[in-house]
Amino acid sequence: MPTVAANIRRGRLTPLGWGGLIFGALIMVAPLLWTLLLSLKNNSELVGHSGAALHGPYTFENYVAIFGNSLTTRWLLNSAIVALGQTAGVLILASLAGYAFARLEFPFRRTLFVIVLLGLAVPSQAVILPQHELFAWLHLHNSYPGLILPGLVAPFGVFFMTTYMRGIPRELDEAAMLDGASRWTIFWKVIVPLTIPAQSTLAVFTFLGAWNDYWWPLISATRSDMYTLTVGLAAAQMNYAQTSGLGYLMAQAVFASIPIFIVYIVFQKQIVRAMAGAALQ
Amino acid sequence: MASLQLTGIRKSFGATPVLDDINLTLEQREFIAFLGPSGSGKSTLLRIIAGLESADSGEVWLEGRRIDTLAPGERGIAMVFQHYALYPHMSARENMAFGLKNARVSKDEIDRRIAAAAAVLEITPLLDRKPAEMSGGQRQRVAIGRALVKEPKLFLLDEPLSNLDAALRLRTRVELAQLKQKVDAAVIMVTHDQAEAMTLADRIVVINDCEIQQVGPPMEIYSRPANSFVAQFVGSPAMSLLPATLVEGREFASLKLGDGSVVHTKVPLAGLPGGELRLGLRPEAVRVTDTKGTTKAKVDLVERLGERTLIYAHLAGGQQIIGEDEPYSQVRLGDEVQLAIDGESAHLFGPDGVAFHRADA
Numbered sequence: 110m111p112t113v114a115a116n117i118r119r120g121r122l123t124p125l126g127w128g129g130l131i132f133g134a135l136i137m138v139a140p141l142l143w144t145l146l147l148s149l150k151n152n153s154e155l156v157g158h159s160g161a162a163l164h165g166p167y168t169f170e171n172y173v174a175i176f177g178n179s180l181t182t183r184w185l186l187n188s189a190i191v192a193l194g195q196t197a198g199v200l201i202l203a204s205l206a207g208y209a210f211a212r213l214e215f216p217f218r219r220t221l222f223v224i225v226l227l228g229l230a231v232p233s234q235a236v237i238l239p240q241h242e243l244f245a246w247l248h249l250h251n252s253y254p255g256l257i258l259p260g261l262v263a264p265f266g267v268f269f270m271t272t273y274m275r276g277i278p279r280e281l282d283e284a285a286m287l288d289g290a291s292r293w294t295i296f297w298k299v300i301v302p303l304t305i306p307a308q309s310t311l312a313v314f315t316f317l318g319a320w321n322d323y324w325w326p327l328i329s330a331t332r333s334d335m336y337t338l339t340v341g342l343a344a345a346q347m348n349y350a351q352t353s354g355l356g357y358l359m360a361q362a363v364f365a366s367i368p369i370f371i372v373y374i375v376f377q378k379q380i381v382r383a384m385a386g387a388a389l390q
Numbered sequence: 391m392a393s394l395q396l397t398g399i400r401k402s403f404g405a406t407p408v409l410d411d412i413n414l415t416l417e418q419r420e421f422i423a424f425l426g427p428s429g430s431g432k433s434t435l436l437r438i439i440a441g442l443e444s445a446d447s448g449e450v451w452l453e454g455r456r457i458d459t460l461a462p463g464e465r466g467i468a469m470v471f472q473h474y475a476l477y478p479h480m481s482a483r484e485n486m487a488f489g490l491k492n493a494r495v496s497k498d499e500i501d502r503r504i505a506a507a508a509a510v511l512e513i514t515p516l517l518d519r520k521p522a523e524m525s526g527g528q529r530q531r532v533a534i535g536r537a538l539v540k541e542p543k544l545f546l547l548d549e550p551l552s553n554l555d556a557a558l559r560l561r562t563r564v565e566l567a568q569l570k571q572k573v574d575a576a577v578i579m580v581t582h583d584q585a586e587a588m589t590l591a592d593r594i595v596v597i598n599d600c601e602i603q604q605v606g607p608p609m610e611i612y613s614r615p616a617n618s619f620v621a622q623f624v625g626s627p628a629m630s631l632l633p634a635t636l637v638e639g640r641e642f643a644s645l646k647l648g649d650g651s652v653v654h655t656k657v658p659l660a661g662l663p664g665g666e667l668r669l670g671l672r673p674e675a676v677r678v679t680d681t682k683g684t685t686k687a688k689v690d691l692v693e694r695l696g697e698r699t700l701i702y703a704h705l706a707g708g709q710q711i712i713g714e715d716e717p718y719s720q721v722r723l724g725d726e727v728q729l730a731i732d733g734e735s736a737h738l739f740g741p742d743g744v745a746f747h748r749a750d751a
């Protein structure tokens with residue numbers, strides 16, 4: 110008997126199946142809609158009863174207030190620089206390291222690879238204190254390098270690119286060698302173009318991770334002009350935000366997630382494929 | 391001047407020797423086939439010539455230049471890989487241009503060479519397609535085209551036809567033969583298909599056990615195999631090898647088989663070692679007959695091929711022998727048959743496998 114999943118793949122679904130899916134989707138989407146509606150309400154109206162969000166009048170005043178804070182655009186810019194910087198850095202480093210592990214012979218290659226794998230098992234929280242000390246000693250706190258560099262340590266990225274590149278037939282490298290290509294040309298013109306699916310998957314996850322990161326920027330950026338958006342918005346919350354500033358709070362949440370939303374929509378295919386791949390393993 | 395010259399090539403992977411003292415010289419524009427069983431080191435030797443593998447010792451010379459010290463791309467060699475190894479993200483045109491761009495050939499010249507090669511290989515309509523959008527045979531042509539445009543001094547082909555279906559393999563074989571007339575370079579093709587080697591090659595190099603067993607034109611390899619390995623490896627079905635003892639004779643050797651019957655050969659007696667020899671018989675030298683007093687055998691298998699029937703049988707002593715009968719043979723499995731052995735075309739091998747040839751062959 111074909112499974113539900115198989116039916117979905119063939120585009121065949123019973124009314125009951127459709128009902129189930131729609132119900133599930135509604136449950137997922139309800140809190141998001143609720144957040145959006147709350148963000149569009151006047152704060153004092155919500156103090157009495159948050160159910161007021163279900164009807165008008167709606168207003169953009171909370172969003173205007175976000176930009177009323179002169180630092181918001183600065184935080185947005187910081188987040189963009191940090192997230193894009195980390196993404197670019199991880200792609201470059203993970204590709205180079207992956208190529209080296211996949212194709213080059215060098216001393217201690219296996220040992221180093223095992224160390225990279227062990228890195229997968231170390232949670233970032235576990236090293237945050239020494240990391241803080243190190244960056245203080247390097248005078249890197251409150252700087253872009255200080256915010257970006259820790260994110261470039263990406264054992265998963267290295268592991269991912271190594272595995273992917275190992276899957277590329279060596280005959281291609283050999284054909285390129287006979288075609289007179291240098292090591293760099295082989296890497297750049299033959300191997301890297303073939304890893305684009307892996308690159309985009311890694312890029313999406315790195316970007317999202319960097320954008321959502323809260324803890325390290327909270328510790329490292331102590332000057333408000335170096336805050337990232339997540340830290341800045343949290344710091345700018347009014348007192349009693351949960352009660353008297355609910356609409357503003359929700360507007361912040363919506364605002365901070367817009368870039369993520371865009372990334373999800375643009376890279377939908379890669380994300381679904383990566384998730385499906387993870388599920389199959 | 392010789393084209394390719396290999397001297398004293400040795401190679402082992404760890405403790406396993408793969409090639410042992412390989413010496414070989416190719417003439418200009420010669421088409422050579424490396425023939426040998428799986429694992430005999432054919433690909434390894436090809437990869438050493440290409441520079442993808444380095445020999446433990448020995449030298450490789452191409453048209454008067456020592457090349458084993460050069461990078462693969464600097465040797466003037468083009469290779470067609472068994473699985474084509476086309477760059478999947480590039481169109482056929484880009485695949486063919488890649489090596490030329492690396493060699494800094496001018497844009498006009500690249501276009502000219504690609505157009506010419508594409509015309510010869512009839513792949514002009516495919517030039518803007520990627521490998522994934524082509525059939526196996528088309529990819530094969532593009533891979534050959536990628537080698538052609540480089541105008542190398544030597545082509546290396548590693549089992550170029552093994553991934554094609556039977557019909558396409560035959561057609562491509564003919565086309566390779568035609569291509570060979572057009573290119574001004576030597577060609578080495580690795581194969582374990584002897585029919586391929588026999589039709590295409592000017593000379594065949596039979597490789598086994600880390601060594602070159604024999605080098606020669608196809609018919610010489612077939613009719614004057616240097617040893618029992620070549621004798622059995624070339625020819626289909628394989629030559630039967632029967633243990634035999636030398637009996638008295640005057641000029642030529644006569645041998646007694648396990649069942650007591652005697653075969654008179656044309657191999658000169660002089661120089662033969664005494665004692666146990668092996669008699670080599672191609673199937674066409676062994677025919678089913680009605681005559682009594684010939685060699686008796688029991689039939690294990692009857693293979694009807696249409697134009698002839700092959701009889702697989704064993705002698706009283708248990709030795710396997712393969713013979714022929716007419717297309718509409720009445721012979722059945724389990725029958726006792728009489729076999730007439732044509733001693734004049736028989737081959738003779740010493741205890742160590744070395745061949746002793748007929749005076750006329």
Ligand SMILES: Nc1ncnc2c1ncn2[C@@H]1O[C@H](COP(=O)(O)OP(=O)(O)OP(=O)(O)O)[C@@H](O)[C@H]1O
Nearest residue numbers: 403404408426427428429430431432433434435582
């Ligand atoms: N990189 C390697 N490391 C270790 N052993 C190898 C390596 N490459 C080849 N060999 C061994 O060397 C021997 C010769 O291999 P080679 O590929 O040259 O054989 P071949 O004649 O091309 O066989 P086939 O007809 O199956 O392609 C084999 O025993 C193989 O296992």
Ligand SMILES: [Mg+2]
Nearest residue numbers: 432433434580
């Ligand atoms: Mg091989």
